[in-house]
Amino acid sequence: MTDALAGAALMRVARRESAMLRLAKAMAIAFGCLGVLLMYGPVAWLALMSVSERPLTGKPGPFTLAWYEKLFADPRWLDPLLTSLGIATIVSILCMITATAVGRTLPHIGRTGAWLLLVFLVVLFVPGVMLGVDFIMFYRLFLGVRTGLWSLIFAHFVWAFPFALLGVLVVAGRFDTRLLESAMDLGAGRWRRFRDIEMPLLFPGILSAGFFGFLLSLNELPRSIYLRGGTTTLPLFQWAEASSHTTMVPLIYGLSTLITIASLGLTIIALRQLFKGGAA
Amino acid sequence: MSGITNWRSLLRRPPTGDWAVFTFSIVWCLGVLLPMAGVVLFSFVRVSAEGLDLNFTLNAYREIFLTGRWEVTARTIRIAATVTAILLLISFPFALWLAKGLRSTTWKIVIWTLLTAPFFLSDTARVVIWRPVLGLMGPINSGLMELGLIERPLTWLLFSEPAVHFGLLGPFLPNMVWPIFLSLILIDDDLIEASKDIGASPWQTLRHVILPLSMPGILAGIIFSFVPMLGDDVVAKVIGGQQVLMLGGAMLDLITALNYSVAAAMSALILAIIAALQLLIVLALRRIGKGASLVEGLRK
Amino acid sequence: MAATNSNRLDEPILVVRDTTKRFGNVLALDRVSLTVPRGDFVTLLGPSGSGKTTLLRIVAGLETPSEIVDLKISGQDVREIPANHRNVATVFQHYGLFPHMSVGKNIEYGLLVRKRPPAERRRRAMEALEMVRLPDKYDRRVHQLSGGERQRIALARALVTEPDILLLDEPLGALDERLRRDMQVELLRLQKSLGTTFILVTHSQEEALTMSGRIVLLNKGRIIQDGSPQDLFDRPQSRFVADFMGIENVLEGRVSSCKSGETIVAVSGADIVGQPIPGFSPSVGESVFLAIRAERLRISSGAAPANAGINSVRCKPRLRIYKGNHYDTELETQVGTLVCRQVDAGALPETGFALWDSRHCVIGPMNPSTRQT
DSSP: OHHHHHHHHHHHHHHHHHHHHHHHHHHHHHHHHHHHHHHHHHHHHHHHHHBBBBBGGTTOOSSSHHHHHHHHHOOOGGHHHHHHHHHHHHHHHHHHHHHHHTTTTTGGGGHHHHHHHHHHHHGGGGGGGHHHHHHHIIIIIIOOOOOSHHHHHHHHHEEEEEEEEHHHHHHHHTOOTHHHHHHHHHHOOHHIIIIIIIIHHHHHHHHHHHHHHHHHTTTHHHHHHHHHHOOOOOHHHHHHHHOOOOOHHHHHHHHHHHHEEEEHHHHHHHHHHHHHOOOO | OOOOOOOOOOOOSSSHHHHHHHHHHHHIIIIIHHHHHHHHHHHHEEEETTTEEEEOOOOOHHHHHSSSSHHHHHHHHHHHHHHHHHHHHHHHHHHHHIIOOOHHHHHHHHHHHHHGGGGSSSSHHHTHHHHHHHSTTTTHHHHHHHHHHHHSGGGGSSSHHHHHHHHHHHHHHHHHHHHHHHHHHSOOHHOOOOHHHHHHHHHHHIIIIHHHHHHHHHHHEEEEEEHHHOOOOIIIIIIIIIOOOHHHHHHHHHHTOOOHHHHHHHHEEEEHHHHHHHHHHHHHHHTTTOOOOOHHHHOO | OOOOOOOOOOSEEEEEEEEEEEEEEEEEEEEEEEEOOOOEEEEEEEEETTHHHHHHHHTTSSSSBBBOSSSEEETEOTTTTTTGGSSSEEEEETTOTTTBBHHHHHHHHHHHTTTTTTTHHHHHHHHHHTTTTOTTOTTTGGGGHHHHHHHHHHHHHHTTTTOOOEEEEEEETTTTTHHHHHHHHHHHHHHHHHHOOOEEEEEEEHHHHOOOOOEEEEEEEEEEEEHHHHHHHHHOOOOOOOOTTTEEEEEEEEEEEEEEEEEEEEEEEEEEEEEOTTTOOOOTTTEEEEEEEGGGEEEESOOOOSSTTTTEEEEEEEEEEESSSSEEEEETTTTTEEEEEESOOOOOOSSEEEEGGGGEEEEESSOOOOOOO
């Protein structure tokens, strides 16, 4: 008799548990949707507004490409865009070279390597504003070096390097150094070993380092504010325009939408490279 | 005839790599870490446009508290902490579902992309759109009025603290979700199965197995959200306007006014607060998670 | 790459003299010397940590010795020459095949590095593939191959460079039983047809016996015995050799008398007659070991006749194990547990006598004070 009671009680507990589980799952999905909405809602709305007639009202109006026409008619954004692209390319190349040079060796130095990694990642713990201020005070005031293009490149590089390094480390950590022994045994010298064995196998990591460098530099803002030295990058341009209260603000919508789409595209390509190199 | 040969032992790791790493590390320490440390020094001297006046002084710090700057700092910390807490509450269930709930690989790739892409999008773009949307004539206000729920447009939708909180959620959500997601994905499914097998309820499994093991990720998520948020000025400017002053804006004002000593002092103060907070969080969370090393968490 | 001096056919292809290697506090090799004639198949045998792989790697150039007096390959001093300039090739236990290259390109790599023209590379790679009987795998990728196939590709890749010495580091370790046996025969066949000097490292005495005409047995960084399989099996020079080679019955005792032709050893109260290994003259009272192979033992219900030459010890059969093509029977005796091997399962008496010829009972020193060179 008591067995039946115990059995029924167990059933009730089990059913309550599974009900709670389903509730929790629903909540998680709800939060997830909220999250995605928060992340992409604005961007999607931005794209919507860029093709609406009266975007400043915030309502999607009749659809028109007029803003894009105006955008291409007023080329004030062209210079900053080209500047940003140029800087991003340089930063990307710098990141690829340094991240590879450091990343191929770091997994093999044991504890020193772990500490060095921390040293490189420390800058991620500091707000960009702080870094910008720190650098300008140190270099401009203390050392008396004038800011300019180089300081911008430097700031972007410091920001992007940790990410680029992590990109290479993901692949380098899996690299089998015994392959280098085999190559040496077969007669390959140092350079050959790097060229024939290491580089091809590290390539996905190197490529993603390049992409990270490029995209992070392209969209960098807080550090650029302080270290611009007279140069204007695209994010700086957008920021200045957005904070102003002119009616030309909608042009920014179109510009931002275009940049966003391009960034998304490049991100997908970068991720697919990483996945090809062996996904997590 | 003894010939003792003792040339450098062949390493099983890439040679030349060593000196490259060490050279770069030294350059990094000198070029990046040194300025950060140097700033702390600057806060104790008087810095002006002409140069340094190397007398030890606490003037800069005094100024922070005398002028309204401490309030700004405190406000920024408060808002950032609140938003971080909200983000944590939203992100953990979400990340959990993503890591353990989704099975299909296509979905996983989609989610990965969705989570990563925002890192590469421009801050300004995401934030600037809120102005018209939350504005007095914006769709939210008009919609509510049309539905008859309110008579006059809500003024606090924009240029207010609640608005700033709301605006900070979107841009920093990926920073919080990403590390938590990563650390959850690394939890072996076998462990969860074993827990179930022993008889633990889902809640117990969560508390005793999943939570401790994901602690490094949670820690990283908190730091990656809170810290950059402190430095944010895009949201503050665009959505907060003049009503809500935050750190980023204050810093810019200082630098533009060439008030370097105070800027250095604020910088040093913030660095100290961040370091202290990180220590607190690590200690507090260590009790829940079995002393997970931050470096290990980052390596993953 | 390797500028080999014109090497007379009777000059040894490898000369190692007094090499020592330390890893931190661990002494991996202790003044080891080895000479290998051209065309030989030598096996370096020993338990893990014996230094056999270290020795191999020093020859390959992948490990730098802490001390070395001489290292000559084909008559040329290679002590200062790095691995990629030595004319030796290694087949690794992990194969070391490059995952981003096709099978064909893997095999060609050694030739590519030696700047051979593409046509020649392809031709020689195809020949190598034929040699390991995988002619149609040229364009395959490495991950598409099975373990055994990968092993043969690794072999082909090493051989295509026509090295003076082929070094094999436990190449068959990762293969299953059947495949291993096939590959053992394959390697033997290849060595005979190519005439290249092979040096194989293994921890399996069975493998060493199968493959090699010469076994160099190492333990704790020293060469314990260097000889033919018969030498090690029938005339082990130390207790370690007897144990490692798998001789089933190894006893310890003291010499009680050694008149000419007859050495008697006292083992746990019994007197056993045996034959000292050549070169060993035991003195009375010396500690020695005796080794008797299980096949040489037989069980009889009655004691042996008292004529000289047969040892007989009272025994009680305890356990019989079927081993497929023979039976091993454990016997409890006064001198310890003995193992007797029989092809047919005869009836076992309750108690009986274990008999063996004294000529099959080898006596060796417990503490060999002389070291092998």
